Amino acid sequence: MVKVNQIGYPSDAPKVAVLTDGQNPFYICCDQSGTVVFEGKPKQPIKDQASGELVFHGDFSSLTTEGSYYIKQGTSQSAPFQITRFPYQAVHLSVLKAFYYLRCGMALSPPYAETQWVHKACHTQVAIDYESKQQIKCQGGWHDAGDYGKYTVAAAKALADLLLAFELKPATFQATTPIPETDGVMPDLLHECQYELNWLLKMQNKGSGGVYHKVTTLAFPAMIMPEDDVEPLYVLPISTTATAAFTAIMAQAYRILLNYQPDSAKNYLTAAKQAWAFLMKHPEPILFVNPNDVLTGEYGDNCDRDERYWAAGELYRATGDGQYVAAFKVQSDHKFDHYALGWANMGGYGTISYLLNQAVPTEDALGQLLRAGWLNEAQRLLKVAATTGYRVSLEVADYHWGSNMTLMNAATHLLIAYHLTGEQCYREQALEHVHYLLGRNMHNLSYVSGIGAQSVSQQHYRPSAALPAGSDPVPGLVSGGPNQQLQDEVSRRQLAGKPPQACFIDHEASYATNEVTIYWNSPVVLVLSFFS
Numbered sequence: 001m002v003k004v005n006q007i008g009y010p011s012d013a014p015k016v017a018v019l020t021d022g023q024n025p026f027y028i029c030c031d032q033s034g035t036v037v038f039e040g041k042p043k044q045p046i047k048d049q050a051s052g053e054l055v056f057h058g059d060f061s062s063l064t065t066e067g068s069y070y071i072k073q074g075t076s077q078s079a080p081f082q083i084t085r086f087p088y089q090a091v092h093l094s095v096l097k098a099f100y101y102l103r104c105g106m107a108l109s110p111p112y113a114e115t116q117w118v119h120k121a122c123h124t125q126v127a128i129d130y131e132s133k134q135q136i137k138c139q140g141g142w143h144d145a146g147d148y149g150k151y152t153v154a155a156a157k158a159l160a161d162l163l164l165a166f167e168l169k170p171a172t173f174q175a176t177t178p179i180p181e182t183d184g185v186m187p188d189l190l191h192e193c194q195y196e197l198n199w200l201l202k203m204q205n206k207g208s209g210g211v212y213h214k215v216t217t218l219a220f221p222a223m224i225m226p227e228d229d230v231e232p233l234y235v236l237p238i239s240t241t242a243t244a245a246f247t248a249i250m251a252q253a254y255r256i257l258l259n260y261q262p263d264s265a266k267n268y269l270t271a272a273k274q275a276w277a278f279l280m281k282h283p284e285p286i287l288f289v290n291p292n293d294v295l296t297g298e299y300g301d302n303c304d305r306d307e308r309y310w311a312a313g314e315l316y317r318a319t320g321d322g323q324y325v326a327a328f329k330v331q332s333d334h335k336f337d338h339y340a341l342g343w344a345n346m347g348g349y350g351t352i353s354y355l356l357n358q359a360v361p362t363e364d365a366l367g368q369l370l371r372a373g374w375l376n377e378a379q380r381l382l383k384v385a386a387t388t389g390y391r392v393s394l395e396v397a398d399y400h401w402g403s404n405m406t407l408m409n410a411a412t413h414l415l416i417a418y419h420l421t422g423e424q425c426y427r428e429q430a431l432e433h434v435h436y437l438l439g440r441n442m443h444n445l446s447y448v449s450g451i452g453a454q455s456v457s458q459q460h461y462r463p464s465a466a467l468p469a470g471s472d473p474v475p476g477l478v479s480g481g482p483n484q485q486l487q488d489e490v491s492r493r494q495l496a497g498k499p500p501q502a503c504f505i506d507h508e509a510s511y512a513t514n515e516v517t518i519y520w521n522s523p524v525v526l527v528l529s530f531f532s
């Protein structure tokens, strides 16, 4: 088998295919004529612990001529791929456009949605406060994932990636997606983020400033369209993880949107400060646990220190107010992962807010400590990748629920290291993670729907699953990826005993390997913005 990035390789970047045949030479052929333009020998046999395979690398980095190619080796032939300066622009647009398809509370319609994927608005835009039984307006925002719930901490991670992408690579967001708000002034990415931000504002209790943890039905619905989900919606209680993550993202949004929509931006900062005031009144964590009669996603988290750290860092960066840097330093002394970019462990976003803050002097001791820590972790990621046949920074234990998020978070980490140092090794290694996501993996499969010659097509995503049999899936959605914990019925039945990277199945019911979420798409938007 010959595994390649099914979209392609940037002309000036290293180009490696992963081969399972170590004997035969491999040939790069022009896709149109079949002419052989490059011959190479398999190198560097590596026993890949995660896939259980002995694989070899087919290096064709010296081929820089732009064109469409495929690789032949023995009787195997790869999927076609491009060599060109910016091969991922269409993918970048597609994984960003997916957020429009994920919108809640509005009917999707042409020309923004292709006819085959339109659906009506969700059945209800009002929820019941689980505790007070009062009604709460909750229209808008993105559906979390394959389900129709909306969860604050998940939203915060997704928005953090998208807003950071714009901050670091604004030039890659000039093309329109297009969406109803396209106005040729503010980039569509920011309009799309505002659709989520304006829903998030409704999750804040205006009296206390605290932020509700989620809004969902009591149980997951069947695999139906949003308009057919007629069960009542409930807003679940305030948590300090949600409140702190909300504080951070609203402060970040203030900064990024101030030049485009000053009034909205100032509203976000006001909301952030009100949420911060709630946190100051509640120094002890208020952690969310699903009540017994609530069976939807919990996004449980036993520590809110990382979220408080991030909140302080973003408020400091947004306002320069010394109270926040003091709070940031207090939180930074606590024991949590200062470099993680997950929905539970969010410390890395706090560290980024400090490292990119121009108000922090280069000789600042905490800044130097965090920078050194960031680069140490980047070096670790490089070392892990060098031991794997598929050239990614995933250790065997990393193949758990949402392993493609871990993959793209690693790429994000490397790209921040590149941003901090300018060292190409970090950027090149991040690119290897894109190759895995887009086909250079043991499944020879692109994990992004509609992207690549062989891509996932049976995702656990209700608006795709509810389409007529044989329909193309909603495009641009990133599957969670291999998960060795076998946490759904299909995985347990069909993947038992397989190596970690093999524990993926493109099956609609495999939510533990093949669901989609906003925070698996968001790091892909961020990473691809460095290569577009």
Ligand code: G3I
Binding pocket: 144, 145, 146, 147, 149, 296, 297, 298, 299, 397, 400, 401, 402, 485, 487, 511, 515, 516, 517
């Ligand atoms: O991080 C640990 C790892 O250290 C350990 O080695 C491994 C094996 O024990 O477990 C890892 O934790 C896993 C965690 O995801 C990793 O983020 C847990 O087992 C796993 O249960 C957990 O799954 C979460 C899943 O909900 C179930 O709670 C996913 O992260 C999370 O993305 C997913 O989120 C769901 C929402 O609840 C509902 N909407 C869809 C969304 C995506 O599936």
Ligand code: 9MR
Binding pocket: 145, 146, 147, 220, 221, 222, 296, 297, 509, 511, 515
């Ligand atoms: O669709 C739900 C998905 O969003 C969740 O990640 C997953 C795990 O919490 O649960 C899915 O819902 C399934 C439920 O857990 C069990 N009955 C079948 C539901 C649809 O697959």
